[in-house]
Amino acid sequence: MMSNMNRQWRLTGRPVGEDFDSVMAFGEEPIKSPGDGEILVKNLHLSLDPANRAWMNEGDTYKAAIPLGGVMEGFTVGVVEESKHPGFSVGDTVSGFGHWEDYSVTNGEGWAKSPDLNKQAFGAHLGIYAIVGPTAYFGLLNICKPQPGETVVVTTAAGAVGSLVGQIAKTKGCRVIGITGSDEKCTWITEELGFDAAINYKTEDVPAALAKLCPDGIDCHFEQVGDSDILDAVLNLMNQNGRISMCGWISAYNLSELPAGPRALLNIIVKRIKMEGFIVFDFMDQMAQCYADLATWLDDGRLKYRVDVVDDLSNAVDALHTLYAGTNQGKLIVKVQDDPSLA
Numbered sequence: 001m002m003s004n005m006n007r008q009w010r011l012t013g014r015p016v017g018e019d020f021d022s023v024m025a026f027g028e029e030p031i032k033s034p035g036d037g038e039i040l041v042k043n044l045h046l047s048l049d050p051a052n053r054a055w056m057n058e059g060d061t062y063k064a065a066i067p068l069g070g071v072m073e074g075f076t077v078g079v080v081e082e083s084k085h086p087g088f089s090v091g092d093t094v095s096g097f098g099h100w101e102d103y104s105v106t107n108g109e110g111w112a113k114s115p116d117l118n119k120q121a122f123g124a125h126l127g128i129y130a131i132v133g134p135t136a137y138f139g140l141l142n143i144c145k146p147q148p149g150e151t152v153v154v155t156t157a158a159g160a161v162g163s164l165v166g167q168i169a170k171t172k173g174c175r176v177i178g179i180t181g182s183d184e185k186c187t188w189i190t191e192e193l194g195f196d197a198a199i200n201y202k203t204e205d206v207p208a209a210l211a212k213l214c215p216d217g218i219d220c221h222f223e224q225v226g227d228s229d230i231l232d233a234v235l236n237l238m239n240q241n242g243r244i245s246m247c248g249w250i251s252a253y254n255l256s257e258l259p260a261g262p263r264a265l266l267n268i269i270v271k272r273i274k275m276e277g278f279i280v281f282d283f284m285d286q287m288a289q290c291y292a293d294l295a296t297w298l299d300d301g302r303l304k305y306r307v308d309v310v311d312d313l314s315n316a317v318d319a320l321h322t323l324y325a326g327t328n329q330g331k332l333i334v335k336v337q338d339d340p341s342l343a
């Protein structure tokens with residue numbers, strides 16, 4: 001028997017720095033019924049992503065800012081409980097851009113059925129397929145275009161996206177160096193995931209370590225942090241015609257004032273380096289090939305992932321902090337609510 005109440009996180013103000021707790025209110029209201037052309041989704045898992053913080057700001061990003069008083073937005077996986085939409089049936093497993101709430105009513109725009117998704121595979125869905133796998137796949141393969149024997153460097157290398165970037169680069173025969181924030185993460189990416197080397201940026205001299213580990217220079221760089229000193233070190237070591245994929249800038253998401261930017265940009269001209277930003281949705285038309293490749297590599301053991309699952313929607317705001325503290329261990333997911341049908 002389902003409760004008729006819908007727990008929700010609403011955004012009540014614009015956060016300053018990492019103090020987003022004070023502008024997030026947890027409450028509940030009656031579950032809405034779907035109208036014609038709509039479905040009611042019971043949300044089971046919520047993806048927490050570094051960009052969630054940027055969506056709370058007043059200005060638009062690659063999507064519209066979340067309106068004040070609005071329910072916090074995020075990518076969710078769930079089950080259709082009621083349908084007045086011809087494309088969805090009760091019991092369908094679906095995923096899409098929803099909200100931080102137990103139940104969402106949607107017209108289905110931005111949602112997809114996941115027919116092959118059994119409930120035990122939700123972790124794989126969010127840990128690989130939903131956002132992070134395609135981000136790693138397209139950002140590396142379409143922008144860096146790594147070639148066998150080339151050297152690839154990736155920041156936040158043990159994170160949800162970064163760990164996949166390094167492993168995909170290995171499938172292409174590259175030498176892969178990961179930069180991350182703890183010895184445990186360094187050990188995981190080298191010993192479990194097959195990275196050739198790792199640098200702990202919190203304890204090591206990154207420019208010196210990179211110079212030692214990249215004797216033939218760097219051909220491809222996958223940037224997710226935006227640390228100017230590290231980016232300068234990479235630029236100084238880039239080879240002629242190197243490629244840099246600009247994926248994220250997590251060091252700045254909570255800052256009101258930005259620090260000085262990188263200074264070694266002259267390398268881009270002199271070495272004819274290509275530096276290109278992207279948003280994963282830019283490549284929707286190529287998603288079928290991406291999913292097929294990810295599935296192949298997952299099945300044959302070339303891709304591994306880990307998920308960090310936090311219990312209950314009420315803990316979502318606390319959990320979001322772990323992304324900026326670096327204490328998440330893989331793809332950060334909130335199990336929204338108890339569901340007896342989940343294993």
Ligand SMILES: NC(=O)c1ccc[n+]([C@@H]2O[C@H](COP(=O)([O-])OP(=O)(O)OC[C@H]3O[C@@H](n4cnc5c(N)ncnc54)[C@H](OP(=O)(O)O)[C@@H]3O)[C@@H](O)[C@H]2O)c1
Pocket residue numbers: 049050051131132135155156157158159160161162179180181182185224225227246247248249250251252278279280281322323324325326327328330331332
């Ligand atoms: N362009 C796109 O379409 C797209 C799509 C998805 C994600 N992204 C971006 O990809 C990046 C990784 O996302 P993810 O979901 O895979 O998260 P994640 O890497 O699983 O988690 C975030 C990690 O970032 C590192 N970090 C946090 N604050 C930092 C700081 N101030 N300086 C340096 N490192 C910091 C921490 O790892 P360490 O222990 O290594 O510090 C933390 O564990 C983010 O920048 C995100 O915005 C972009």
